[in-house]
Amino acid sequence: MVFYFKARPDAGDYTIFMGLDKFENEELIKYGFPEDVWFHVDKMSSAHVYLRLHRGQSFDDISEGVLEDCAQLVKANSIQGNKVNNVDVVYTPWSNLKKTASMDVGQVGFHNSNMVRTIRVEKRVNEIVNRLNKTKVERTPDLRAEREAVNAAERAERKQHLREKKKREEIDRLEKERQSEMRSYKGLMVTDKMTSNKDIASSNKSLQELEDDFM
Secondary structure (H helix, E strand, C coil): CEEEEECCHHHCCCEEEEECCHHHHHHHHHCCCCCEEEEEECCCCCCCEEEECCCCCCHHHCCHHHHHHHHHHHHHCCCCHHHCCCEEEEEEEHHHEECCCCCCCCCCEECCHHHCEEEEECCCCHHHHHHHHHCCEEECCCHHHHHHHHHHHHHHHHHHHHHHHHHHHHHHHHHHHHHHHHHHHHHHCCHHHCCCHHHHHHCCCCHHHHHHHHC
């Protein structure tokens, strides 16, 4: 089971979610989206909380209000962290999570420690936690199917972009050929390079002389 929450409305339409236990945390780690940002209490046991950003956003785009929502939710769902003040919450893009065979279920590391940020939570703010809990929805999603559907949609989008690119390239090629033909035609039709029948008649040259000039 996965729990879904809505971040503060004034920040935009953002979904926050977390797994019921370490086994669902494992699934969330495995089938996350590129837009997901992972949150966890530093050096303490806690829920794995995720924020799903909008497509094209990075974790540098998270507003202070949404960061506070995520950090408060993580703290509230940490047995130890919920009891103490001045708790550090770490967060990083889902793509930076590292899972090795030697790790326990639900355990995770990082590919790049420089991609990990920290936010200090001085104390639990019940107003925030209660507001988030009022939006709480429980679902049992097929995370693998959701991930595969996104992959299929991304593949279809890439193919469509490739078709459009090839079409634009073909149109550009045909236009260049047309422009080249036009320039060649204009070169042949330059007035001072043409000879009219009147010019021939006024030259007083015989047909044989004109033929000799041409040869």
